[in-house]
Amino acid sequence: MDTARKPVAPRASPSAKANQPAARAKKKATMKPLQPIQPISERFPALEKQEVTLTLYAPEAKVVQVAGSFNGWSPEANLLEHKGSGEWFIRLMLKSGQYEYRFVIDGVWTDDPRAMQSAANPYGGLNSVLTVGLDDRTDLL
DSSP, rough: OOOOOOOOOOOOHHHHHHHHHHHHHHHHHOOOOOOOOOHHHHHHHGGOOEEEEEEEEOTOOOOOEETTTTTTTTTOOOOEEEEEEEEEEEEEOOOOOEEEEEEEETTEEEETTOSEEEEEEESSSEEEEEEEEOOOGGOOO
């Protein structure tokens, strides 16, 4: 049998226990105040809106609109401007992400012939897909 004794940790005296609340209060008094919280757009620049331009060639059109997931599929929300020579354009401010949309030319819903991607819609047609990448402007860093 091993008769060696194991070391025992010293116990705090009753007076030391009484001083613990005072030590906590002193530590609290010396703590620095919290820094103001940065706006989320500064902490996460990708959540900031970016300018995106959509263009369409429709020389016979009188009115061109765009409807999509970015405006609640409301054509009236975004009217394209006519540049002349059949070109129409619009500048949108969008956060990074993926959006589906369609042009509305004189009341007729139309695909974007320049769209790189499309997705099936519930009406048997296709929606154009616009991908807005992360904002990688270095002036935000």
